[in-house]
Amino acid sequence: MILKNAKLFNDSFEVIRADVETDGEKIARIGPELPGTGHSIDLSGCVILPGLVDIHIHGCAGADTFDGTRDAIERMAAHLVKKGVTVFCPTTMTGSSEQIAAALSAVRDCMDRPPQGAAVLGAHMEGPYLSAGKKGAQRGDALRLPDFAEFLRLYHGCGGAIRLVDVAPECENARDLITRASEFCTVSVAHSEADYDTAMQGFQWGITHATHLFNAMTGFHHRQPGIVGAVFDSPDVRAELICDGLHLHPAVLRTAFRLLGEKRSIIVSDSMRAAGLPDGESELGGQKVFLKNGEARLADGTIAGSTTNLLDEIKNLVRFGIPLRQIVRSATINPAAAIGMDGEIGSIREGKRADFTVLNEALNLRLVVVRGKVAYEAPPVGAVSVGD
Template sequence: MILKNAKIMDDTFTLVDACLSTEGERIADIAPDLHGEEEIDLTGCVVVPGFVDIHIHACVGADTCDASTAGLAKMAAHLVTKGVTSFCPTTMTVSHEEIEDALATVKACMDDRPFGAAIMGVNMEGPYISINKKGAQKGEYVKNPNWEEFKGFYDGCGGIIKLVDIAPECEGADEFIKKASKLCTVSIAHTDADYDQAKHAFNIGITHATHLYNAMSGMTHRSPGVVGAVFDDERVRAEIICDGFHINPAVLRVTFRQLGEDRSVIVSDSMRAAGEPDGISELGGQTVYVKDGQARLKDGTIAGSTTNMHQEVCNLVRFGVPFKQVIKSATINPAREIHEDADIGSIKVGKFADLVVLDNDLNIKMVIARGKIAVDNR
């Protein structure tokens, strides 16, 4: 397959006039002029890398913690229509047995891949968080960091855990961070930590922040908090929910400017109501009420999102964040966080042919996943 007459966002994230050819699942060539049997004219379009969502619990009625291969397949098929070509199903703070079942189910889907977005591994959001900042996580399953338990999860699922959350002020956190960071990315999340505790955690192995601003101490002029610690440390990337509801658009502009091109990561953090009409839904065993696309618990606590990566990309461009940074934040930056950037996250010869074709209004015209056309809206 050869894509012609489009602007290609190359591996430096510069838009260039070029043709792109695929062979099997991979990108075979990028050159000014290529010819072959199957040529696709993309005049007026831009080709960017497939989006990578590393924090997504659920969508279209299916949830990672349902431990259902059919549910994960439904998620993968839906996500690819939104330009997501890779994702990490994300668990909640639920019981030990439910986490084990979810991990085993994800592993089964990785071994026998369903149509759509590729599953890259699991993100564990909880249970090792602060009860004081649990947000929409279920309090009865919150616990202190337990390295032995986590190692059992990790080994039991064949090492597919790509990211794990932790509140670093909790008992047992130091040992957990030092050991878990040798296996996967460790993220500061749902935490009551202050600036100094956060900086200490970064010094011993935390390199990621989960849904920046949400469920953590904010930054003021006298108390920098976790947010200030993230801004102040070049070693840490931060994921951000960009639906314009979790974080005000003006704050999003400031945040992306402060983090720069290489430390900002877009995530959906979506729950099962994403892609569904407003109404009553569920997250982590708790009833969620969705109105005007905003998901909340009965007490008003925000409960995940109903957005998707494509909508967030469109939001950020509309809010005034530079297009190059937006695309990097949806592709190569999350790929780096899960250590899969050798294969996904940018357009480069030898990488997977995971591509999204956008028109001038950022509408999705085509999605190519692992070298096959998965969506064709031309």
């Protein structure tokens, strides 16, 4: 298959004019006016992005990772591909070891037997090793101290499907979990009351990631820089940002993207099962959630994840004034690098997996390619230029 007559973001994330040819699941050739006798798709007026990568998503379309079933993740995959996402990490919540194991088992099944739609990369384990004081929408009664033995049982029980595990570094036993778990997957600071010094200590132990920066953690104050200040001060730590305009003010997003730079910012949805559904009652981690005007909250008003998706967040960030090049990196190669998958996905380069999200120049979805096959196609709509 050849995708022809489009602009694309090359491996350096510069916009060029080129065709892309696939061979099976891989990118075979990239170049201007590629010859070929096989199937071709005319994408005049479009821009080809690497496939969008969401490494923090609990649910959507009425399904949730914590349902612990293959069907739930299949429904998520089918919905996400229609939003331009080609790969994702189903994300767990705080719960019992049995609940987490069931969710991880479903993730493993979908890795081994890929469903239709977006592909499953592995799991993001958010909880239960979090701080009660910053639990957010996590179940307080199921929180517990970091436990490497439990983590290892879960990790091996799902055949190594865990790509990322969250921990509050101020908790007892956190050092043991961080230093040892970091040999198996990425470790992230999350839902934490740690001060600046404790966060920096956690980074020395092996934390290289921050889950939904600013949310459910100590913020940035000029005398108490907190976790946020520690992340900004640590060039080897990447950070997730929820870019729905609710979790973070546009001015905060502009500041964060500027300070993190092109290689450390990561766009995530952190969406829950109500994403893609109308307002009403929903559920997250065994707790009732109320959805009104697209905002998901617990009964006490706590924000309970989001109802957004990466494509809508990209459009938000363009409107907020973030450079498009950094936006695209933050939704593709940066999340892939965060979980050690950037050698296979996340950029358009010969030999990499043929995952593409094709937009018209108004940033509306046109085509999605997953593992070299068209997974979703939308009718073209009007466009405006994104520049050469």
